[in-house]
Amino acid sequence: MKTRDVAVNGLIKENAVFRMLLGLCSILALSNKAINGLGMGVAVTFVLVCSNVVISLLKRVVPNKVRIPCYVLVIATFVTVVELLIKYLSAKSSAIAQIGDAMGVFLPLIVVNCIILARAEAFASKNTVGASAIDGLFVGMGYTIGLTLLGIVRELLGSGSIFGLQILGGFRITFFSQPAGAFITYGLLICLFNITYEKIEQNNANRKRKASVTLSNQVTEEGAVNG
Amino acid sequence: MDSAFVALLLTGLFVGNYVVARFLGMCPFLGLSKKVDSAVGMGIAVTFVMVVASLLTYPLYQLMVKLGIEYLRTIVFIFVIASIVQVLETVIKKISPSLYSAMGVYLPLITTNCAVLGVATLNLESELVTGLATALLNGLFSGLGFTLAIVILAGMREKLDKQPLNKHLKGFPISMILAGFMAMAFVVFTYIKLGE
Amino acid sequence: MNDKVRESIKTICILVAITIICVALLAILNDVLYVAPDMDSFDRTAKSKSGYTLVEQNVKMTNGIVKMVAEGEMLNGEAVVGLYVEGKGSSPAGSFTLVVIIHKATGEILGVRKLVDGGDVGYEYLDDNLRSLMGTVIDGSTVFDSDNFVVQAGATYSTKACRNAMQAVAEYYYINYLQGGQE
């Protein structure tokens, strides 16, 4: 798989937030503010890349009977590293303290985030270290972009601000910052994403068919000539 | 004791419902709610594992606090949960194959279920949980809340998947909107004064 | 039979080996990234003559957690107690962390400051509501019950979190300084 394919795969074709629908717990919970989405995305990307690398290193060593506990152990280590880092940095700057507090219980829950174990099982335990790292990076980036996008939409509607900057001047539909709003906004966004994705795919298909039609016309003409 | 019991019951089932109010356990909630019987199977499996997880992780955490190494709580909790699931799977497969075919196929899914690790972590932070007994109750009621939510959604989705619907809305987006309405219904319970 | 046993032992050894390596890395990292409890947040709230000394950490109260307790001496020589307390709001609002300075003998609140505001954007608990708490004297553990606590309209969750924090402060002060012997 060339890196370009892995990139397109991770970012668009198998985007964790809008296509593969993995890690829903963190997506819905952390999209109430765009800055939370970004923070969570970065944390998940870091853990994803590191655990992909280590798991693809260990894939021959780990016996099959205790495969899941070992993978979970490695992932949990990197999540605890993130926890310690956030605790250390939040003493330094209150912005990180704010994000760390907003993540709350979802920070340790990165361990059971479906993306990480899914990528570890599906990809890292079968491919080389380099490929796993790149795949982890791009899937993580796809997750971060999707989550931040959802965060921007929900924050703009829910509290009239983007990244904390008041834009709509106090106009806010509090429905969108509550759990019910999260579900419905996410559902509609996916519906939108599917529509655009299908249109792009149809355009590509039409272009390919047009290209092949012109090709086959030439063939039939030659066929008719010497037929 | 009984006021804490009622408070835990209401929080677990409605006010702080793990799926609808706290967004925990979403992957199986949306993945397995196509049919009611698979939803019930998953619900029972999750509730059982949550109770066993609370039973093991709560005393372990008290020990870790005494020794001052509570920063390891994530790694120890998830390791214990993964082992519980592994052991349960082999035991149920041996004792009753019929139960295994109904419920066992969901067990590997539970290891990556946010609700189970969620209950283990939230047991330590929720002010309703004061001892092991209340931790077990919290695990049980949160599991029942999860089952309640997943079964209701499964019922709705089973009916809805057969309705003529715009093809882009079919499947995942419509179940998210359904879950949204459920969340609205559950918010009503938050206005009950819980033992204040 | 023994090859099955040997194979099991090999599996367990690998499992334990991975655990040890991971935890060793974490333990060392935990020490390197050790966050000394910052005393300067007390100083910023109420300037002390020679800094505060740590007394106790992480005491779980009924309504909140007293994260840190420190004692110090004000510029005018009065002995004061600093409390770093976290109050839990109900689910949408996050937890609030306040720094409270209490006069050791009289129990009067000399300074209150908000460190972490868990309220959503636009739901923050206003500082002047907090400042209105200055001067109240903690004479019992129920001094901050719901009737005489400033409820900020529109931010009920944030108010609940702040009230929980203050109730934890009152309870801690009542147990350790009013009832208990002077530490």
Add this chain to the structure above:
Amino acid sequence: MESLMLLIQINWRIVIISIGITAGVALLMGVIIMVIANVFTIKGQDPRIDDVKENLAGANCGGCGYAGCSDFAKALVEGKAEINDCGATNKDNKIKIASILGKQFSGEEMISVVACNGGINCADKFEYKGYCDCAYANMHSSGPKACNSGCIGLGNCASVCPVEAIKIIDEVAVVDRDRCIACGLCIKTCPKSIIKSIPKSAQVIVACCNECKGKEVMDICKVGCIACGLCARVCPHAAIHLENNLPIIDYGKCTGCGLCVDKCPKNVIHKVG
């Protein structure tokens, strides 16, 4: 020097305790897992069942009629089932399984295909606004489509397919060739039973299943087969013969030359190879 200072400051007591505790938990859990795994192995279970299960596709699709792959593996080992019942497993795995069971395997890889191309090209008897289910619609005078044997297009096959290989395009079901694992579930659920199982190597398919005379088909469907027989005559290998107004292709003789595809006036025969 500086890093050495760092090493001394580390509070080694906490490090030892944390390693000790977690190693203890890991050891305890590891022992429990292994003991339970060995004690609770199902005695008297034929070890070959696990090897067979290893090679099966593991899609648990139920196409073989058993509740998932583990049941099917047990039935295979006990000889109650045939390896070809499972469409999902690819060819070389099937050969491996056959060698485990000591049997010979020579089956051909199959794939499902919908023998209808009607959909919007086919007129409707009435407008159907009811329950979105083919079997249900089929009960109302065999479906809204004017053609009584054609695809109703409400997607029962699409919803039952374990790998989502079937899509409803322009009100007719279309099977995605690379995703289809030939588990056969769609063939069982289609109320019109017009989904056929053909060899994967087939180059050409017949996309119609209407057995009425040409004149009747002409009135109701733009792409229906009018049984003119041109395809049978033009085929250089005599691979096509007509049976009750429908061309039947013998995939043994068919070389995929595609002459029949161009010859067919209603382009009922499609090139897929």
